[in-house]
Amino acid sequence: MTIRVAIAGGGIAGLCLARGLLQYPQFDVQVYEQVQQHKDKGGALALHANAIGAMVILDPALKQAYFRKANSMLEDDEEEMATQVIMGEGKHTGEVIASLGRAKGRKTVARVDLIAGYQDLVPEEIVHMGKRLERIEEKEDGEVVLAFCDGSMATADCLIGADGIHSVTRQHLLGTNHPAALPVNHEKWYRVGAKLPMEVVEKTLSPEFLGFVPIICGPNGSFNMTPIRYGKVMNIGVFKKAKCDEEIGLVPSPEDFVDYHPDCAKMIELIRSAYNQDQVWAIYDHDHAPFFDKGNVVMIGDAAHATLPFIGNGAAQAIEDGAVLHALFAHVTRKSQISAAFATFDETRRPRALRVVDLSRKAGLIYLYEFDGFWKEEDGVEALKENWKKIGSFTNDVDLATQNKLAVSAFKRIISKEINGADE
Template sequence: MIKAFAASTFGPDTTGPEPDKLKIAIIGGGICGLALAAGLCKISSLEVHVYEAVSKYKALHLNAIKAMASIGPEVRQAYFNKATNMGEEEEEMVTQVILAQGPHMGELVAELGRAKGRKSVSRADLLAGLLELVPKRCITFNKKLRYLEEAQHHSGVLLEFEDGTYTEADCVLGADGIRSMVRKYVLGAEHPAATPKNHDQWQVYRTLVTVEEARKFINERWTRNVPILLGPKGHVNCIPLNKGTRLSAGVAVKGAALADGGDTKPLDPDLYKDYSEDAQQIVRLVARDTSASWSVGDHDHAPRYHKGRVAVVGDAAHASLPFAGNGAAQALEDAAVLNHIFREMARMEPFLEELALTGEQRIVAVLAAYDSVRRPRSQAVVDLARKFGRIYAFAEDGLHDDPQRMKEFFASAASFTNDVDVEQQNKDAIAAFWSYIE
């Protein structure tokens, strides 16, 4: 167990952590990192610190809401406090998937993300809510990781930051996003799955406008609800943000991103004249200003999520394309599982002491259990998101010609993501932890 940290990395609290606690370093203060910290900070036998690279500074599905509640009621409440009210607490809300081109134009083929009290929230708003749950002494900004290694001469993991400071931890949880440095450490920098991919060359043309402005151009209905309008030249969608004051509208086009990362072609509304009028209106709105556009990416499957006392979580472990809308939910499931295993470890500390298990052995068992439970499910969601995108683009096995088959597929996919038993997943992880202890 590490006895001292570099005090300069602890922000305003320079007293350093208590020496008898396990030191948990979380790299990245995004949704997953802050949700992890919000739960782990409540475990008295842990000293938790978040290192975020930036300066101080999306709609979630049913499994995300259940995972937040599993971490702690205050985490779930942070989401509801910041979210756009899309319905009453007991009202079930959904994303509607509608065919916007071809002979079945206008047909509803799916209702995704069904959940009571479902709301929409921007990433920035949710981060602000989660940040309020993490003690200020437990997070330091402007700390971009440069290097890490599990030191050979003592029991810790050495972390070096780009500002020249360093620290040590008993355990490192990399929540540092799709281009994760921690992922490169866990897999090896040259591993083919170490860096993000965009196999289908997706480009998302995106605009952000006030709802008042959007209503001048599009059906008012789509400033309050979430549609996904499908067609072969790109699928169209809208998401209300910032408590219903702003609207994110976009068109996702398969094959439009350039492999070298160069400029893409402008979005041409004339190409969408065979789409529904609702879809055409949204395309014209987006085409006015595409400055919020980006090329998406995801991760090929990693053979492992941890190496020794270092693990990846959230997008660093399993970044997915945005088309299934479950990336943040999977990150929150990661956080829920890890929080439950760490709580079990803390609860059973006297017994673990009797077994003469070192801090390192306990950490490795925690991370191995997390890996074994979360990797299969989260990687299945990565595959599912890729398939969603191809179906949305009318590029998957002729499904767009058979709305009934599409309905059956989406119903099955929605059940897989939303109907997970989060509490059973947590129990499975605890059982896995004890299997590694034995």
């Protein structure tokens, strides 16, 4: 029996999962991506160990594609490196308070380049570009009908919505009036950034922050620098909270950072010299969804749990989603088992993914020194470090094999009960 799987969204989540499901002969996989061509928009990625591990579970070729497209920050791929969270203002300026995403052979990549690497791993004929999902209909027999904005339609036995933060799948599952159906920006976060030639950056900034991925903190905003294009380009961004909606996207002034490390004002000058509107955006996430699935429809990645970028785990959680679905679908041999697989996915992934959403919100406030007790206690910095250790361990040190094993065991129990119930 051939089971038709539709994946809405040809980004990181959708392509990783498609590559994994193509290993199973029982599935006919089709990917529907809303844009005609992926553009060089969005930030850069420094994928953490959990993301790399999930890629290997799905298919080692995904890790190889990432390494092919990424900039190596180390001469030896067996050497470990992490993103360093650094105090950029105040009496503790220069102190490292956290090391996030420690992994061997740490690499950085532009999002568009990573997607291109994944596209190379999926047959061109199963990826349908320019298919923006407009409406979803579920029939009584479980078949799912996808209606696209160009007037075309497609049918499948199940739908996996990897259609991003403005997900139509999410709105279909939760209902358009549900308070968690749409993205939110409770703190009025925004980012202003620029991509500059590395030689310009090296001439302007001290070498202090150039040998790794730094996050530099302070009350007026936090900075991030990530090399891309094999080290030829530096992606620099400053993250701020606006006081009102009208201030979202306002390009900051170097004068706002005179109390920071001297390089921070220089970073603002670099950004102001080269930014364009593609590098200015408000930052959204999702409030908690009460469920990720219903019947033969499920949402994954940003559609299910869009996450603020402050602990660098949005893409990682999307790839983890794919790894769990990949493990479950190895045991799906009949259409009637799809809903059980999706329900098990929800049970397995939702608590962890939503915890990452919460931790990311907390991290953003910590970057701005909005941390309870930080200015009140003698050991405020030590308390901060302890918080970061817990955050970093939760995301990076996950046992993915056990996560998948527990999911498969739960799925088998559900199927067994259904079979036994039918026999009775």
